[in-house]
Amino acid sequence: MERGVVLLDFWPSMFGMRTRIALAEKEIKYEYREEDLRNKSDLLLQMNPVHKKIPVLIHNGKPVCESLNQVQYIDEVWNDRAPLLPANTYKRANARFWADFVDKKIYDLGSKIWRTKGEEQEAAKKEFIDCLKLLEGELGDNHYFGGKDFGYVDVALVPFYCWFYAYEQCGNFSIEAECPKLIAWAKRCMQKESVAKSLADQEKIYEFVLHLKKVFGIE
Amino acid sequence: MSKADLVILDCWVSPFCMRVKIALNEKGLQYEARPEDLFGGKSELLLNSNPIYKKVPVFLHDGKPLCESTVIVNYIDETWSSPPLLPPCSYGRAQAHFWADYIDKKLFDACGNIWRSKGEVPVEAKTEFISILKQLEGALGDKDYFNGATFGFVDIIAIALTSWFFAVEKIGGFTVADECPKFSSWMKRCLKRESVAKVIPDPEKVYEFVLMFRKMLGID
Numbered sequence: 396m397e398r399g400v401v402l403l404d405f406w407p408s409m410f411g412m413r414t415r416i417a418l419a420e421k422e423i424k425y426e427y428r429e430e431d432l433r434n435k436s437d438l439l440l441q442m443n444p445v446h447k448k449i450p451v452l453i454h455n456g457k458p459v460c461e462s463l464n465q466v467q468y469i470d471e472v473w474n475d476r477a478p479l480l481p482a483n484t485y486k487r488a489n490a491r492f493w494a495d496f497v498d499k500k501i502y503d504l505g506s507k508i509w510r511t512k513g514e515e516q517e518a519a520k521k522e523f524i525d526c527l528k529l530l531e532g533e534l535g536d537n538h539y540f541g542g543k544d545f546g547y548v549d550v551a552l553v554p555f556y557c558w559f560y561a562y563e564q565c566g567n568f569s570i571e572a573e574c575p576k577l578i579a580w581a582k583r584c585m586q587k588e589s590v591a592k593s594l595a596d597q598e599k600i601y602e603f604v605l606h607l608k609k610v611f612g613i614e
Numbered sequence: 615m616s617k618a619d620l621v622i623l624d625c626w627v628s629p630f631c632m633r634v635k636i637a638l639n640e641k642g643l644q645y646e647a648r649p650e651d652l653f654g655g656k657s658e659l660l661l662n663s664n665p666i667y668k669k670v671p672v673f674l675h676d677g678k679p680l681c682e683s684t685v686i687v688n689y690i691d692e693t694w695s696s697p698p699l700l701p702p703c704s705y706g707r708a709q710a711h712f713w714a715d716y717i718d719k720k721l722f723d724a725c726g727n728i729w730r731s732k733g734e735v736p737v738e739a740k741t742e743f744i745s746i747l748k749q750l751e752g753a754l755g756d757k758d759y760f761n762g763a764t765f766g767f768v769d770i771i772a773i774a775l776t777s778w779f780f781a782v783e784k785i786g787g788f789t790v791a792d793e794c795p796k797f798s799s800w801m802k803r804c805l806k807r808e809s810v811a812k813v814i815p816d817p818e819k820v821y822e823f824v825l826m827f828r829k830m831l832g833i834d
Contacts, residue, residue, distance in 0.1 A: 445716060445749060454705075457705060459705070459708045459712075460712055461711070461712055461715055464708055464711045464712055464715065465708075467707075467708070467711065468704055468705075468707075468708040471704040471707070472704050484689060484692045484693050485675070485678060485680075485689070487689075487692070488680050488685050488686070488688065488689040488692075489680075491682075491685045491688065492680070492681060492682055492685050495682055495684075495685065496666065529666060
């Protein structure tokens with residue numbers, strides 16, 4: 396193990412997947428520990444007392460919390476391989492801006508799509524697609540958001556791809572029909588071993604969402 | 615570097631704009647702060663530079679725009695390295711980013727839950743606000759600043775939001791000095807710095823603005 400790296404995680408979490416991808420990109424060996432979120436471990440509560448959430452990255456016994464923070468930390472510490480953030484300061488700031496956009500928008504809108512119905516769901520679907528189109532605009536004709544190379548914004552966004560099937564089923568719409576360029580980008584990312592190994596199976600995610608809907612009493 | 619090379623599209627009462635100005639002052643940089651009329655009509659430059667959110671601050675470095683205050687402060691620190699605003703080690707930087715993210719996620723909304731209340735401010739809103747400050751007191755520990763012995767990134771992210779605390783205190787009917795004396799001492803320490811004092815507006819003026827804004831929003 397790379398001088399003690401542990402990841403406290405939960406298999407469907409798109410935030411945990413970001414950290415898994417970053418660790419895989421850097422070829423860092425680590426111990427993956429699955430958390431039961433209904434019964435959080437003492438270690439999780441001790442390492443993230445502020446938010447009590449996964450993922451938590453523990454490096455040499457010291458915790459780093461919040462997924463984008465973890466990705467940046469991993470990129471800085473293991474800076475001799477597979478750089479995720481651009482070297483140029485302006486491009487780096489731009490990457491941080493778009494990762495922050497993903498954080499501000501995609502999770503909440505995606506959640507609304509599977510948790511709600513009727514007008515609220517339609518509004519969420521529309522805003523979700525609008526945000527994906529903005530991301531397509533940022534991608535442009537590039538292979539990745541990082542340009543030629545897979546990078547920080549790609550890591551921030553691609554985990555949501557395995558949740559798209561669940562959103563589509565619950566919302567009765569096709570994301571590919573609306574945003575073909577973005578889906579093409581996601582499929583390109585899935586060809587990378589670090590991404591394919593880190594994302595959950597979309598059918599399992601859908602089963603998980605159906606289970607959550609039952610638990611929360613959502614039809 | 616001439617003043618025209620660094621421009622901030624600004625609003626005097628925005629804590630997010632204050633963060634950027636404090637960072638620029640800390641680095642000893644000259645810049646032009648262009649006031650935006652957020653109620654009357656945003657400028658073409660603002661709408662073109664920040665098409666995603668259409669908000670201030672926008673920082674223009676040789677005409678190239680950057681948006682989101684935390685992103686901008688990071689950029690300023692990386693571009694002009696002296697004095698450094700972030701700790702030198704990766705772990706220290708990760709901690710700093712964690713607390714900046716905590717402040718952004720929690721403190722701004724907690725302030726809003728108080729100053730936007732109609733009628734009596736709910737007890738939960740006050741309790742939540744105080745508990746966030748206590749959490750930050752824990753992060754501060756015995757240090758002079760969140761950054762350690764020297765003023766830095768997290769201090770900038772936090773001190774700007776405190777510009778609205780007088781208004782929050784008046785509307786909420788409590789004082790930060792009574793509830794969180796350590797946090798209050800840290801605030802006073804930061805406000806002594808010229809980089810901060812030049813930027814943070816008169817609390818009474820912010821309070822007047824908040825009252826006007828409440829009327830605009832139909833709360834009063």
